[in-house]
Amino acid sequence: MNVWVWGAGSSAFGKQPAESTASLVRLAVLEALRDAEVDQVDAVYVGTCFGEPGVAQRTLHRLGIAGLPITVLENACASSTHAFHEACAALEAGRHRQVLVVGVEHLTSRFTGALPVERRDHEGRAGLGLPALYAMSAAHYQDLFGLTDAELAAVSVKNHAHGVHNDRAQHRRAVTAEEVLASRMIADPLTLLQCCAISDGAAAVVVGDRRRGARDVPVLATAFGTGAAWGHDSPRVWGFDLVAQTAARAYQAAGVGIGDVDVLEVHDAFTIGEIVTLEALGMAPEGAGGRLALDGHTVLGGPQPVNPSGGLLSRGHPLGATGVAQIFEIVRQLRGQAGPRQVAGARIGLVETMGGGAGGVDGNACVVCLLGA
């Protein structure tokens, strides 16, 4: 597609009660504009999940970004990847020429307790929040394919090891498989260190309809889809079909396959998520994704590093901020600016984000983006 990422910015990620939605947006946007070497855009797309109405608009106005179309999207954890998708579509349609995309979430102030549960959300009323749903999926997967606890833990070990090299990451410390498995059980078989934490952060990118120089990173394709409700007795664990279908559309539009991808940022809100996602993206046959981290295939230095930023597990997962933070990482990687976590010679990068309904598994959304080359 005729879209390029001109610049990217990000706040630090982590619990930051002294910051606000506005202050985080400010940090990310100013860095993105500076990195893109622009001081104006034609439109803004914002992804946020629990942001109070109007806060993005007010913050942008105070940065002097006023009088232009500002579109605020909510699509659970995929909110800002979806915003990126809409921004790219608007550029492709000729609606705008240079667009700012922002993802933000200040969870410590907004996510202060249990979510309200809809009357018809039978899972939510039974106490099945996302950790429980992912855990049920992981147990099902273990039963079907013999996935081991050690394979699950290896995902967390890998992503924490990567995050050590990311100065924006929430958890910058390496963990061992023993620590992961000995950490508090959240929802069997998922222990604490296999679950992402409450986090605050913002990220921003500037996208344009033309390449101005070698620093601008081509967007090859973006695809967005939503899934049908998932039955707990399905042989396919959570998200597999939706990710596979969305990725297939992105690969076709970009004219690349998984074998061409050098570096990936995917939705590891829970360890099982990364494993299933990588299978759905075609990196391993169904049931064989558990080996990818343990065997080193997806570790920095391996053939296809996954989540060099630390992923949701280590960089952190401020819901609406995550998608653009993933794009920020891929942009840095494709420009060779990733420092100690640089994937050598990275030419094509993939971003995948899953947005699950807050109270259940129907309401899934998925966005897959291919950048580079």
Add this chain to the structure above:
Amino acid sequence: MNVWVWGAGSSAFGKQPAESTASLVRLAVLEALRDAEVDQVDAVYVGTCFGEPGVAQRTLHRLGIAGLPITVLENACASSTHAFHEACAALEAGRHRQVLVVGVEHLTSRFTGALPVERRDHEGRAGLGLPALYAMSAAHYQDLFGLTDAELAAVSVKNHAHGVHNDRAQHRRAVTAEEVLASRMIADPLTLLQCCAISDGAAAVVVGDRRRGARDVPVLATAFGTGAAWGHDSPRVWGFDLVAQTAARAYQAAGVGIGDVDVLEVHDAFTIGEIVTLEALGMAPEGAGGRLALDGHTVLGGPQPVNPSGGLLSRGHPLGATGVAQIFEIVRQLRGQAGPRQVAGARIGLVETMGGGAGGVDGNACVVCLLGA
């Protein structure tokens, strides 16, 4: 533009604690699909302000609307008019062929107290919510142009008289100017009956990229803009410049002027809002809008009826639902289906919605749509 409204639906509006976001969406969507005579769409755009994450997606999935792009937008009171604008733009760009647009808000369960106030929202911290800001604007306007309390009250009298004929309206009773002015003072000079109430509701329309028959209502243009911060000492009262600029773009795109418009639904969250908006739309010179309701120009039976549905004051204002409810009304009017509130021979209709930041006046957004002929 090559976009037509194929069908429209709406729940009842009003305080409905026994309903939920999901049940209201269901009512509106099923009526819109039936009215459009379709059982499938390619994509969905949802506008909501305080909707909990994922609820629109879950509800749609339970109606069998699954596996397609669902975009949830927030833009304060203009959320679903903005969703309509984005849907029309997507159809124009050839991204989809038939799209569902939904607006919903279940305020009684979601808007349960004061909004959280951002640290940098100086107005909000001083207690200046929207009633106070509109009131300050009204007082300023009275001072500048001699607008009388009777002229303000006439807007409420008119819209309540219209709402009597709307079986979906929240307040279906006529009020006198004396009642309006004697009702409790909310923020000087705005009394209770000059302010919209807490309300729950949903509305939906189906839009397509082709005309299938005479019932399909052409969309002539939609325009969306955001405003710069408003200074309290500005000679222009709240919203005037933004509405005027947005309307100018819509008129130009549609090739029509205010004189061609037969019926309007505009943002009368407070009486002063309708007056300023009609001036900004060009119906009266600046400072002369107060006469429009009192003189009968905007009353049903007059030359250019405004808010035949009852408007936000009488039909009700469930924030995210309002924009599509306005479009619902205009569609009914242009098809000659408005029963006792029908504007005779209505050929061109205008919808205007203002979205103000929840905590202040910067963050304004405005959408203007022209339909018909």
